[in-house]
Amino acid sequence: MITALRERMSGLKSFQRGIHPPHRKKYSESVPIELFTPESNLLIPMSQHIGPPCKPTIKPREEVTYGQKIAEIDHPISAPIHATLAGKTAMIAVTLLPGPGGRRCDAVPIKLASDGEALPPDFLAQFLDRNWDSVEPTSYDPEEIIQKIRAGGLVGMGGATFPTYFKLKRNPDQPVDTIVLNGAECEPYLTADHRLMLECPEGIVCGLMLAKHAAGAQRAIIAIEENKPDAIEAMKKAAQGRPDVEVMVCAAKYPMGGERQLIPAVLKRVVPSAPKGLPLNVGVVVVNVSTAHGIARAVVKDLPFTHRVVTVTGLGVKKPGNFLTPIGTSFKELIETCAGGVTDQALKVLAGGPMMGPTVPSLDVPVTKGVGGITVMIDAETMHREEQPCIRCGRCIDNCPLYLSPTKIAHAVKHGDYDLANQYDMQACCECGCCAFVCPAQIPLAHYIRAGKNEWNHIQVQRKAANK
Amino acid sequence: MSDAPDAAKPIPLPVKDAGPRGFLVSSAPHLASGATTQRIMFDVVIAMLPLLMVAIYMYRFSAIVLTVITVAGCLAAEALANKLRGRSLASLSDGSAIVTGMILAFSLPPAMAGGSKFYMAFIGGVVAIALGKAVFGGLGNNLFNPAMVGRAFLMICFPAVMAMWTPTAKMLPEETEELALSKGVEVSALTQADVDAITTATPLYQAAKVSEYVAKANAEPEKAEKYQQKANEIRDKMPGLWRLTIGNVGGCVGETSALLALICGLWLVFRGIADWRQPLALLVTVIVFALITNAINSERFAGPLYHLTSGALMFGAFFIATDYVGAPVNPWGRLIFGAGVGLLVMLIRVFGTYPEGFMFAILIMNSLTPLIERWTTPTPFGGHVEA
Ligand code: SF4
Numbered sequence: 001m002i003t004a005l006r007e008r009m010s011g012l013k014s015f016q017r018g019i020h021p022p023h024r025k026k027y028s029e030s031v032p033i034e035l036f037t038p039e040s041n042l043l044i045p046m047s048q049h050i051g052p053p054c055k056p057t058i059k060p061r062e063e064v065t066y067g068q069k070i071a072e073i074d075h076p077i078s079a080p081i082h083a084t085l086a087g088k089t090a091m092i093a094v095t096l097l098p099g100p101g102g103r104r105c106d107a108v109p110i111k112l113a114s115d116g117e118a119l120p121p122d123f124l125a126q127f128l129d130r131n132w133d134s135v136e137p138t139s140y141d142p143e144e145i146i147q148k149i150r151a152g153g154l155v156g157m158g159g160a161t162f163p164t165y166f167k168l169k170r171n172p173d174q175p176v177d178t179i180v181l182n183g184a185e186c187e188p189y190l191t192a193d194h195r196l197m198l199e200c201p202e203g204i205v206c207g208l209m210l211a212k213h214a215a216g217a218q219r220a221i222i223a224i225e226e227n228k229p230d231a232i233e234a235m236k237k238a239a240q241g242r243p244d245v246e247v248m249v250c251a252a253k254y255p256m257g258g259e260r261q262l263i264p265a266v267l268k269r270v271v272p273s274a275p276k277g278l279p280l281n282v283g284v285v286v287v288n289v290s291t292a293h294g295i296a297r298a299v300v301k302d303l304p305f306t307h308r309v310v311t312v313t314g315l316g317v318k319k320p321g322n323f324l325t326p327i328g329t330s331f332k333e334l335i336e337t338c339a340g341g342v343t344d345q346a347l348k349v350l351a352g353g354p355m356m357g358p359t360v361p362s363l364d365v366p367v368t369k370g371v372g373g374i375t376v377m378i379d380a381e382t383m384h385r386e387e388q389p390c391i392r393c394g395r396c397i398d399n400c401p402l403y404l405s406p407t408k409i410a411h412a413v414k415h416g417d418y419d420l421a422n423q424y425d426m427q428a429c430c431e432c433g434c435c436a437f438v439c440p441a442q443i444p445l446a447h448y449i450r451a452g453k454n455e456w457n458h459i460q461v462q463r464k465a466a467n468k
Numbered sequence: 469m470s471d472a473p474d475a476a477k478p479i480p481l482p483v484k485d486a487g488p489r490g491f492l493v494s495s496a497p498h499l500a501s502g503a504t505t506q507r508i509m510f511d512v513v514i515a516m517l518p519l520l521m522v523a524i525y526m527y528r529f530s531a532i533v534l535t536v537i538t539v540a541g542c543l544a545a546e547a548l549a550n551k552l553r554g555r556s557l558a559s560l561s562d563g564s565a566i567v568t569g570m571i572l573a574f575s576l577p578p579a580m581a582g583g584s585k586f587y588m589a590f591i592g593g594v595v596a597i598a599l600g601k602a603v604f605g606g607l608g609n610n611l612f613n614p615a616m617v618g619r620a621f622l623m624i625c626f627p628a629v630m631a632m633w634t635p636t637a638k639m640l641p642e643e644t645e646e647l648a649l650s651k652g653v654e655v656s657a658l659t660q661a662d663v664d665a666i667t668t669a670t671p672l673y674q675a676a677k678v679s680e681y682v683a684k685a686n687a688e689p690e691k692a693e694k695y696q697q698k699a700n701e702i703r704d705k706m707p708g709l710w711r712l713t714i715g716n717v718g719g720c721v722g723e724t725s726a727l728l729a730l731i732c733g734l735w736l737v738f739r740g741i742a743d744w745r746q747p748l749a750l751l752v753t754v755i756v757f758a759l760i761t762n763a764i765n766s767e768r769f770a771g772p773l774y775h776l777t778s779g780a781l782m783f784g785a786f787f788i789a790t791d792y793v794g795a796p797v798n799p800w801g802r803l804i805f806g807a808g809v810g811l812l813v814m815l816i817r818v819f820g821t822y823p824e825g826f827m828f829a830i831l832i833m834n835s836l837t838p839l840i841e842r843w844t845t846p847t848p849f850g851g852h853v854e855a
Pocket residue numbers: 399400401402403404405406428429430431432433434435436445446449
């Protein structure tokens with residue numbers, strides 16, 4: 001109650017409802033980004049974006065160079081995949097994906113080239129290169145920017161993995177007037193975006209300006225949560241001299257980084273409910289910090305999306321930090337080489353942060369484009385207690401940032417009544433997990449709702465098939 | 469008898485152990501606020517403790533005896549219900565039965581602790597849980613507020629005892645006598661008075677009488693003077709606002725000090741345990757209703773302050789109307805629920821035959837809850853999902 005009042009008074013940008021989980025960012029927020037180059041093979045999954053998986057364009061046992069395209073598919077909702085290190089490919093394998101439900105997909109293994117040849121020299125320095133001020137976004141043709149973003153294989157790096165070019169492509173029916181840079185990083189533990197904003201703010205701003213130009217927007221907003229004052233400072237400095245860009249300080253509140261919360265917070269616009277409603281409907285596109293950085297690299301330097309900053313954190317690892325990791329590295333190698341390995345108490349490993357990150361059953365999963373962090377939690381950090389009966393306290397409703405009735409939806413799903421669940425707008429849920437966080441009866445509401453959405457989609461597909 | 473098989477559960481439980489070499493697989497979120505049912509109930513108990521202290525101060529031993537007995541009755545019924553349903557006794561520790569017991573005790577007359585009558589309180593506790601909660605399937609499934617169900621049961625079975633009013637221990641002897649006299653019409657009531665408790669009218673009863681006399685005076689002009697005099701007599705003897713506020717008036721165990729109930733209730737709201745919506749809507753409704761009736765006829769109808777500070781109103785607004793289970797879960801539903809309770813309380817107080825109507829108001833609104841819930845299904849932030 002006091003926090004809510006303080007937020008009202010402070011003039012920080014905020015949205016209604018939502019929660020205040022512990023930040024726990026101190027483990028890794030002051031650790032500079034380090035380059036990590038694995039020694040064993042990479043395993044690059046073919047499904048790293050929303051949409052149909054890519055098909056390999058190389059043969060097994062073919063030499064590939066750094067950044068060479070190795071897979072693509074002819075579909076608007078897709079992003080090509082590149083060799084993230086130089087080496088030699090092998091027979092297509094199958095890998096587990098670090099996502100919910102233990103999905104599997106094809107993957108191209110790459111046997112790494114000998115030491116020192118896998119990556120261009122000085123890769124880290126070049127990645128964090130801060131000389132972007134001379135780049136003039138308007139000197140590029142918008143269509144050229146879009147093509148380069150597409151060729152670079154960029155997807156939303158906040159976790160949604162929606163192809164970036166598709167969001168930025170100009171559409172005369174739905175003009176975009178504002179681009180919002182999502183630097184909220186509201187997920188506890190994770191600090192990858194924070195570090196990138198500190199260590200390469202110019203690149204991010206450059207990417208944002210390019211995106212703004214490509215989308216034909218008049219205005220760009222950089223939104224950062226108040227608990228990262230140094231990043232706010234750095235970004236303000238980097239944005240100086242760029243036209244029509246403004247840094248806005250948001251309350252440190254979860255899920256500030258959700259599109260449907262960030263847009264009302266900074267622009268006072270309400271995004272229509274999912275699944276049909278999109279930020280595009282209100283003339284806004286949200287890009288993630290890492291994505292913006294990737295845009296600058298792809299457009300100005302023609303470099304594909306091969307590496308991303310991954311926070312490895314939690315009390316379950318010995319040495320938390322932020323690592324520039326090639327896509328396709330196994331969790332195991334990353335954690336063991338860089339973070340000092342997992343401790344004996346490590347209980348669960350999350351691909352992402354603790355509010356939305358799904359668990360992985362073992363460490364033999366590759367880092368994909370959507371993984372911004374690996375959180376290894378010990379028992380004392382996390383909570384799992386027995387589910388008790390709902391006492392109708394209303395907390396889940398009072399804290400749902402989308403004003404849904406989680407208890408009603410979850411109970412409908414529990415009883416297999418998906419039509420009832422849909423009456424309570426199940427499809428609008430963004431799976432943020434606020435409801436389960438506050439529930440005193442320890443009901444895994446978000447889990448039920450997620451499961452209900454999956455099941456419902458399944459039923460829809462079956463119905464369609466039956467009608468044909 | 470074993471537990472009824474749980475309804476079809478197509479969704480597997482989210483936690484499963486991946487075995488010794490793997491890691492625990494569970495569903496996000498992996499953090500929780502730390503709020504538990506148990507802690508919520510515990511907070512409610514804590515918030516009621518100051519009220520219990522005052523009740524002990526005012527009624528001495530009776531208050532504590534009643535509380536202990538009703539809580540014991542509730543726990544016994546809960547344990548029995550769990551046994552019969554083949555469930556573990558673990559749910560006893562969630563504290564909900566204790567809260568029910570305390571609220572029930574707070575709404576009983578202290579006279580019930582006297583003599584051999586305390587078995588009634590035990591029955592009340594058992595009925596509250598058995599008929600109020602267990603038959604619906606236990607915590608979270610009950611339609612009605614269990615404590616109010618228990619009280620209604622006692623009211624039907626032991627109407628005489630339930631109508632008894634005990635003066636507080638802090639009242640002077642002459643005062644008690646006077647107040648006993650102020651029962652007015654039925655002087656014989658005094659002779660029926662219990663040894664432990666002097667049966668007499670509560671302030672609310674007096675208020676009701678006043679308005680009755682005023683009404684009669686208006687209706688029969690020839691006897692107007694006589695009625696007017698009677699009304700004045702009672703009005704003179706009605707406890708002042710200050711005494712109502714601090715609770716030195718007599719009444720049920722928990723309905724003494726309106727001020728303290730307000731403070732404890734606000735603490736609960738502040739802690740985020742009780743919703744502010746029901747009390748706010750309830751109190752506003754009561755004030756508006758009292759202002760209107762008082763403006764129409766200030767002789768006959770008491771003003772808002774009198775209504776706010778007397779009877780179970782303040783306690784009920786914060787501790788009974790905010791009970792989670794019987795009230796709607798939707799924000800607007802809770803406002804409607806609170807306003808509905810306030811309106812019914814005032815209708816019963818002003819026009820009904822019972823001097824205090826909180827219990828009926830709650831039970832009636834409880835029964836309307838599913839309807840209210842249906843009307844107030846929240847609209848998602850971005851509008852309803854398009855089909
Ligand atoms: S119902 Fe969905 S959107 Fe609402 S709090 Fe729960 S997970 Fe978040």
